[in-house]
Amino acid sequence: MVKPPKQPYTGDEMMDNVIRMNAELMSEVWILRDRVTILEHMLQEKGIVERKALDDFVPSGDLAKELLNERDALVERVVGGAWMQGFSVESLVEKAKK
């Protein structure tokens, strides 16, 4: 069993944890980005979707609305995460309606 470090490197265990989480998230972002790039490459190679078509595509209608909602929800979760520490059944149900 590889033992954990004896003390936090930053002097604060929670700060160490946050930095580790950040590194883990960056890794996940990269793994997804790597995969999407390969996906785009393969789609183009097979003549299914041109990468330029992806760049030039402008979402509209229901797709644009879906992306807007997802984007706003992400911002609320991430940017607002620090202030979302109090909650009730009502607030959670309200959240589900969004």
Next chain:
Amino acid sequence: MASGEKTGASGGPAKEMYGHVKAVNLDQRGRAGLEILGAMQNYIAGTVRDRAKKEFMRDPEGAELAQHWKERHNEPWPERIAKARTVAERSAAYRYERLMQRYVGEQVYVRGVPAAERRRKEAEVYYAAPVPSAGGTLELDPSIELPKWYTETEWHLMPGGWDGYDLMGITMGSGVGPYVFARGGYAAVEANDDIRQQRVDVVKQFPKKSYGRIYEPGCGGTSTLYAVHKTFPEAELIGSDYSPHLLRQGLLSADKLGFKVTLKQRDAADTREPSESMDGVIMYALQHEMPIDVNIAALKEAFRILKPGGDLVMSDPPPFAAVDPLQAVVLDWDTDHRDEPYFSITREYEWEKVMKDIGFVNTEAYALGAQGYPWIVRGSKPL
């Protein structure tokens, strides 16, 4: 695909990949997850550590330590290092760089072992496939007594050590080696250092143009013996190690790459080779893994098996005296944080003097790289 490789078993000619032949292609998550660790390590060891060094030198106490680093002979190394560490830890950049070093050090296994496991079937196919022999042999010794200092250490945070996981060769050779170590930036290896070229550069420190027989204690997966073969193709190569896993991987790599090796499971201090039977001995990144008494015994053994006029070349991280204070703190850090229990104590010694005491002549020590690594200590057995 025009610009990709098939997943699964790695086809085509054998490629030497940082300690092992690349056996399989990891899945996308495994590959990309390790590649981002390589990028992180490269960045922190370069840009962030440079910042830490500047902050160290801006600290009056740090500047004073740097000015007189090599002259503080009356102060034992642990005390000198502790003072430098106190200054280093005032730097947020240093603390962050160390945390990320530790993170990458852990994650190479946290990600690399599952990545190898997801390729178990392909790995089994790879290992089961017949490989034309290059003429090499492997002699394991089930009766060999492995010392506690070896069995109780999880080297480099590797869970279970080299023999604790049957696909560790896949983890390292098909994952961590090419995707993380290849970017440099760990232990004494600087960011962007080419560790394969470093092995070749070290082998070139043998002073003669050709060699008959060359022995390597602690040969691991035969990467260094391969560099020896490339440099001295006429030489007969003999290697030993404690680890059966590494020795098996080493023979397989040699067969795949087409060079002959004689591998034996042996203690570096008791090779059981005849006296005066080798023209050269090379020790690569072995010294810092062994306690002082074992190191001295291994050097005496090297002296015994060398023919008169034979040469010994050792390469390891530099001694504390050969680097600046912050680099010394960085090297010392591996002892407690990357499970390298003998890293610091072996960096306190002037090994060329130890070799001289054993009987070697023409001993010398010098750096090949800017930050003291690779560090070379070499000498010859008198005629």
